[in-house]
Amino acid sequence: MLFICRGVHQGMENTRRAFHSALGTAPGAGLTAGINRQLRRQSMIRNTFPKRNVVAIALAAAFAVAGSPAMAKDVTDADILNDAKSTGDVLSYGLGTQGQRYSPLTAINADTVKNLVPVWSMSFGGEKQRGQESQPVIADGKMFVTASYSRIFALDVKTGKKLWKYEHRLPDGIMPCCDVINRGAALYGNLVIFGTLDAQLIALDKDTGKVVWKEKLGDYAAGYSYTAAPIIVKGKVITGVSGGEFGVIGRMDARDAMTGKMVWTRPTVEGHMGYAFDKDGNKTETGISGTLNASWKGDLWQTGGAATWNGATYDAETNLIFAGTGNPAPWNSHLRPGDNLFSSSTVAIEPETGKIVWHYQNTPHDGWDFDGVNEFVSFDYKDKSGKMVKAGGKADRNGFFFVNDRTNGKLLNAFPFVNKITWAKSINLETGRPNYIEEGRPGNPAAEADGKKGKVVFSAPSFLGGKNQQQMAYSPQTGLFYVPANEWSMDIWNEPVSYKKGAAYLGAGFTIKALNDDYIGSLRAFDPTTGKMVWESKNYAPLWGGVLTTGGNLVFHGTPEGYLRALDAKTGKELWKFQAGTGIVAPPVTWEMDGEQYISVVTGWGGAVPLWGGDVAKRVNFLEQGGSVWVFKLHKS
Ligand code: CA
Ligand code: CA
Numbered sequence: 001m002l003f004i005c006r007g008v009h010q011g012m013e014n015t016r017r018a019f020h021s022a023l024g025t026a027p028g029a030g031l032t033a034g035i036n037r038q039l040r041r042q043s044m045i046r047n048t049f050p051k052r053n054v055v056a057i058a059l060a061a062a063f064a065v066a067g068s069p070a071m072a073k074d075v076t077d078a079d080i081l082n083d084a085k086s087t088g089d090v091l092s093y094g095l096g097t098q099g100q101r102y103s104p105l106t107a108i109n110a111d112t113v114k115n116l117v118p119v120w121s122m123s124f125g126g127e128k129q130r131g132q133e134s135q136p137v138i139a140d141g142k143m144f145v146t147a148s149y150s151r152i153f154a155l156d157v158k159t160g161k162k163l164w165k166y167e168h169r170l171p172d173g174i175m176p177c178c179d180v181i182n183r184g185a186a187l188y189g190n191l192v193i194f195g196t197l198d199a200q201l202i203a204l205d206k207d208t209g210k211v212v213w214k215e216k217l218g219d220y221a222a223g224y225s226y227t228a229a230p231i232i233v234k235g236k237v238i239t240g241v242s243g244g245e246f247g248v249i250g251r252m253d254a255r256d257a258m259t260g261k262m263v264w265t266r267p268t269v270e271g272h273m274g275y276a277f278d279k280d281g282n283k284t285e286t287g288i289s290g291t292l293n294a295s296w297k298g299d300l301w302q303t304g305g306a307a308t309w310n311g312a313t314y315d316a317e318t319n320l321i322f323a324g325t326g327n328p329a330p331w332n333s334h335l336r337p338g339d340n341l342f343s344s345s346t347v348a349i350e351p352e353t354g355k356i357v358w359h360y361q362n363t364p365h366d367g368w369d370f371d372g373v374n375e376f377v378s379f380d381y382k383d384k385s386g387k388m389v390k391a392g393g394k395a396d397r398n399g400f401f402f403v404n405d406r407t408n409g410k411l412l413n414a415f416p417f418v419n420k421i422t423w424a425k426s427i428n429l430e431t432g433r434p435n436y437i438e439e440g441r442p443g444n445p446a447a448e449a450d451g452k453k454g455k456v457v458f459s460a461p462s463f464l465g466g467k468n469q470q471q472m473a474y475s476p477q478t479g480l481f482y483v484p485a486n487e488w489s490m491d492i493w494n495e496p497v498s499y500k501k502g503a504a505y506l507g508a509g510f511t512i513k514a515l516n517d518d519y520i521g522s523l524r525a526f527d528p529t530t531g532k533m534v535w536e537s538k539n540y541a542p543l544w545g546g547v548l549t550t551g552g553n554l555v556f557h558g559t560p561e562g563y564l565r566a567l568d569a570k571t572g573k574e575l576w577k578f579q580a581g582t583g584i585v586a587p588p589v590t591w592e593m594d595g596e597q598y599i600s601v602v603t604g605w606g607g608a609v610p611l612w613g614g615d616v617a618k619r620v621n622f623l624e625q626g627g628s629v630w631v632f633k634l635h636k637s
Pocket of ligand 2: 244245326327371
């Protein structure tokens with residue numbers, strides 16, 4: 001490990017109406033118009049943000065480090081590879097690049113958790129709070145936490161004192177689909193790296209908040225944006241792109257983490273060329289992804305979607321990056337016959353070259369916006385013969401939990417993790433393909449007399465998914481996955497659509513409804529080898545925050561109603577809760593310092609549900625926005 005001294009100088013008739021009402025549009029207005037209006041609204045909200053704050057950032061950065069140690073420990077590849085085990089820091093999204101969100105810490109446990117109390121809380125400020133989906137990273141006595149509107153804060157982790165903040169100056173016309181959120185930053189060397197709503201990747205000196213490098217991830221005017229937390233693999237910063245609702249081309253990129261210079265780029269839509277880059281930025285072709293027109297007939301692959309908007313995980317044992325990919329574009333599946341690779345899939349990528357080593361498509365020929373972007377979490381288990389299996393688990397938006405061999409992608413198990421699924425009966429474990437229910441696919445408008453609206457189908461899950469961006473956790477201690485699931489449905493239909501740069505590219509209409517009166521969310525513990533649900537804990541509002549599990553036999557998660565909760569990992573019994581004053585849609589973390597274990601979570605209701613949730617959005621419109629980070633530890637009597 002390197003210790004380097006760095007100076008201060010070195011920063012949707014009822015339902016349709018309801019949908020339009022949620023978006024602030026007239027019921028007669030076209031859906032796409034409604035979406036674009038929603039997007040403009042987000043942009044306008046951004047514009048109400050005082051410009052002077054932008055100036056304030058640079059000033060804050062300038063005097064930032066006064067009173068804090070100028071000596072900062074660089075974060076190395078070895079540190080990142082050891083992150084899941086090193087309890088004194090949280091260096092990566094997922095508490096380790098495998099994404100298990102498991103900490104071996106035991107001081108806070110089933111017996112002591114009743115004594116958990118807040119230590120400090122810090123507000124992100126601003127006139128508009130909006131959704132906060134961020135996971136803090138913590139190193140060297142400092143916390144780095146991103147917030148809505150492409151902001152990042154450095155805090156003294158003991159006191160919550162602000163050391164510096166950086167507010168990215170966003171242009172007019174950004175098009176984030178699902179609120180102005182950000183999921184977190186990556187640490188490497190002396191840098192803290194995060195992505196912005198106008199599709200830039202920014203590296204700041206973690207001591208001063210000064211910008212060290214800045215790279216463009218895509219053209220925001222074409223619908224590209226960035227919301228995921230980057231990950232670091234072997235000195236490279238690994239990112240995807242957001243914008244699947246605008247017909248962008250999904251891809252994964254690797255850049256030199258210290259300089260931002262591109263190393264390779266790999267498209268996740270079949271037919272597009274991949275490239276490698278040398279030190280001088282000269283690019284060479286590394287082959288097209290898949291085979292041109294093999295799974296896409298015609299030209300629609302050119303605006304094919306498959307946005308990699310929820311980030312990636314990395315497993316050092318297999319040396320593979322696992323990225324989830326979003327919907328093929330447009331949503332109207334009748335326009336694009338075929339499987340539409342590599343949409344709604346898990347792709348396993350070699351970090352040195354960007355080569356797709358294997359892929360598994362969770363929803364071939366997706367017609368429901370079942371983005372397969374959910375995290376692929378590496379775990380090991382003993383099969384019946386006693387052999388250790390290197391596996392990965394994924395709770396897909398389509399309602400099935402998939403277990404794949406992470407060395408080659410072979411499907412090992414698949415079971416429903418929600419109660420109602422209308423698009424497939426099951427997943428065939430021999431072929432790896434869904435047993436479709438054909439009536440479950442929204443109809444073809446071209447088959448109707450007026451050609452304007454296809455048959456409406458009732459679908460479960462809704463496109464917001466059995467699980468969405470909220471990250472699950474896996475405990476090697478219990479062998480269980482803890483899945484923040486939701487029980488909801490939608491009416492969905494197809495419409496004609498053609499691609500137009502910077503406009504929503506769906507060709508679909510929808511409204512989302514709850515399936516039950518008493519709950520939508522349910523935190524569920526599953527044995528991935530048997531598919532058995534061991535326990536569940538229901539919640540009135542949809543769950544939208546990630547999960548943490550610990551060696552103290554605990555599971556922590558937040559609710560939109562504002563509670564951070566601790567449950568017994570084996571039984572699901574609630575042992576502790578704290579009302580944080582606004583909804584929680586972010587994943588908690590834990591670490592230890594000075595011999596004490598700490599818990600932290602970001603709070604602030606928002607995300608996709610209030611914007612896209614139809615009847616559900618109305619049902620939960622009592623929830624208030626916010627924007628803070630909280631830290632807890634055990635009270636000493
Ligand atoms: Ca760690
Ligand atoms: Ca999507």
